[in-house]
Amino acid sequence: MPNKHFYFAMGASTGVVVSWFIRKTRRWLLKHTSWMKYLYQWNRHWFYYFPVIILIFGLIAWTPDILHFFEILPKGITRSKFFNLFYFHSYFETLENENPSMDQILNWLGEILLFCIAFGILMFYALETRKLVNKRKKDKKD
Numbered sequence: 001m002p003n004k005h006f007y008f009a010m011g012a013s014t015g016v017v018v019s020w021f022i023r024k025t026r027r028w029l030l031k032h033t034s035w036m037k038y039l040y041q042w043n044r045h046w047f048y049y050f051p052v053i054i055l056i057f058g059l060i061a062w063t064p065d066i067l068h069f070f071e072i073l074p075k076g077i078t079r080s081k082f083f084n085l086f087y088f089h090s091y092f093e094t095l096e097n098e099n100p101s102m103d104q105i106l107n108w109l110g111e112i113l114l115f116c117i118a119f120g121i122l123m124f125y126a127l128e129t130r131k132l133v134n135k136r137k138k139d140k141k142d
Contacts, residue, residue, distance in 0.1 A: 004062060005110030010087040011061025012117050015054030023047055048128075051121060064089045 022029065026047075029036040039046045059066075063086050064078040083089045096102045 004065060005114060006092070006106040007061040007065065007087060007089065007110070008058040009110040009113035009117070011058040012054045013113060014061075014087075015050075015057030016117055016120070018057065019047075019050040019053050023050070048125075050124075054117065054121075061087045061089075 026036065030040060043049075064083045067073045068075050068078045077083075079090050079093050081090055084091055092102075092106065096106065
């Protein structure tokens with residue numbers, strides 16, 4: 001069974017793409033959707049919560065394993081083709097069973113992807129902080 005890094009990384013990557021898409025289209029969404037207007041009324045800096053979206057998508061990727069771990073569904077059912085909906089979970093489980101070296105490869109791939117996501121989030125917040133500091137310095141000069 002591939003380590004859970006791989007599945008979580010696939011879900012987190014989807015969360016990153018969704019967050020990026022929302023961030024890039026926020027002006028259009030603000031004009032055309034009511035939920036975006038609600039977000040701006042609730043908290044003007046709502047995009048600081050993007051890591052929560054990334055976490056939610058990562059947990060969705062773990063759904064088959066969570067169901068199996070808590071013994072809600074047996075392992076045979078969580079390996080059925082239906083659970084390929086969760087980022088091809090059953091496919092990767094079968095692939096790993098046929099080729100045990102894939103476990104390590106998928107684990108490394110997941111770890112690299114998670115590192116890139118974490119570093120990207122860190123850089124996003126560092127740039128946002130830098131913008132705020134520069135804006136406050138500029139406001140103090142005026």
